[in-house]
Amino acid sequence: MRGFRAEILSVPHDPAAAGRDAIVHHGDGLLVEEDGLVVARGDFADLAPRFPGLPIAHFPGRLIVPGFIDAHVHYPQIDRIAAHGEQLLQWLERHIFPAEMAFADRAHADRVAAFFLDELLRNGTTSALVFATVHEGSVDALFEAACQRRMRIISGKVLMDLGPEGLRDTPATGRAESEALIARWRGRGRLGYAVTPRFALTSSDAQLEMAGALLEAHPDALLHTHLSENRAEIEAVAARFTAAADYLDVYDRFGLVGARSVFAHGVHLCARERDRLRASGAGIAHCPTSNLFLGSGLCDLAGLADIKLGLGSDIGAGTTLSLLATMGEAYRVAQLRGQSLDPFRALHLATAGGARLLGIADRVGALEPGQEADFVVLDPRATPLLARRSQGASLADLLFLLQILGDDRAIAATYVMGACAWVRGG
The missing domain is CATH 3.20.20.140 (Metal-dependent hydrolases)
Known part of the structure; x- marks a missing residue:
């Protein structure tokens, strides 16, 4: 069992229908994985005490989203x-x-x-x-x-x-x-x-x-x-x-x-x-x-x-x-x-x-407990321009900046079934 600490964002439902209720966001979040599956996801302060001694990879200033x-x-x-x-x-x-x-x-x-x-x-x-x-x-x-x-x-x-x-x-x-x-x-x-x-x-x-x-x-x-x-x-x-x-x-x-x-x-x-x-x-x-x-x-x-x-x-x-x-x-x-x-x-x-x-929403796509732990660690400071523009940005603005100014350079790491499958500079 391992934990991953960062800002976490998931959008399991279509905002066009569900509005802001579609968004799941943890400003300081913890994702807990075991045997390739998500065990828990939530605010770090609430979740960490439930898992004493859990080894945690910390990604300060980074954003975890579903693969x-x-x-x-x-x-x-x-x-x-x-x-x-x-x-x-x-x-x-x-x-x-x-x-x-x-x-x-x-x-x-x-x-x-x-x-x-x-x-x-x-x-x-x-x-x-x-x-x-x-x-x-x-x-x-x-x-x-x-x-x-x-x-x-x-x-x-x-x-x-x-x-x-x-x-x-x-x-x-x-x-x-x-x-x-x-x-x-x-x-x-x-x-x-x-x-x-x-x-x-x-x-x-x-x-x-x-x-x-x-x-x-x-x-x-x-x-x-x-x-x-x-x-x-x-x-x-x-x-x-x-x-x-x-x-x-x-x-x-x-x-x-x-x-x-x-x-x-x-x-x-x-x-x-x-x-x-x-x-x-x-x-x-x-x-x-x-x-x-x-x-x-x-x-x-x-x-x-x-x-x-x-x-x-x-x-x-x-x-x-x-x-x-x-x-x-x-x-x-x-x-x-x-x-x-x-x-x-x-x-x-x-x-x-x-x-x-694709008929696989029960397995991937939202980082819900029980789903497979496929996720991406995004780096909002991957380029000088992204770093400059993202200073003080709201969550919506940060996400939009990543979509307009971001590309493969903004991918800090990719995890498949809880294991690192690719890391920048690795």
Whole structure:
């Protein structure tokens, strides 16, 4: 059993609905961990006497928050981050599909997976919903590396029988390889499986039907795909699926819309799609840096009220693995829509909101007793400018400063299951 003393902040509920009651704050707090789980959390003066002799790591001037949860990211695209030029469909053809073909080589997948997960930890991310590639071995590589690091990672083999030559499966092989991965990894470490059709245009009707059957056969699996990201993409979907009411309806017709469905982007949703997302319990991973980088559009956060919502870095179209920086970009996108994103709500979306979206809110995201002890130690004095601006700042201003001026440099340490997984300067 160990203790961690610092200022502690958690936002287990959405402030858009619960207001300031959503915020849990201890100015001088104590987090008590045993066997990887949170035993207690509260004010140091109240809690410390209950645990005499407890070894305590003290972080004066630092802020402990729950480990960040990346709700949508592509690990095979890490080496194509900041690839110049074009919008979504052309960018995929020019940069991404060639890069993903290399993952037929398991040794390459192992190297990239190890680098990617270490980068997540360096940025304070302890849980993530991750796209792999069409190759079965790309998932094996990621899951093996995640188990070694004790991270909570959800992923699955990409299904794309209409993909380019060299990056294509079939409905039969997609089903067989997905079933094999589920059988091989279910129950191991802190892993979860996601049925992962890339997006509607890269799967035949037969494969989308198979994906729905696979999802139904495995009630512990998520559905992870893309939705309404780019206007040219939406037009191409409408041209192919002429009987569908809209983009979401394409997935709905194959049994892919439900409480376990995570759709990345949702930038250009119509009213019917939003209503259907609310009614089904499906959710959206908001990816602001990606949407800006590819010129896809500005997501309407206000229009997503009462829809499950998390934040995604969406590397490699996204421009940073830092969810602190992603929160700042989400604020800027909201500003361009004439909206305002509260800093506490931004933190919620990157922690407990993301956990709810991924179906893991009982385990991570809020540092509640009984949850896994995944947390980040933030340093408000990480840079000279942050140190200068944070002097005398209120909690709300401090959190906002970290989101606007902070990035990986503000991560002092990352803890996974109560153990230090990364420390600055270590």
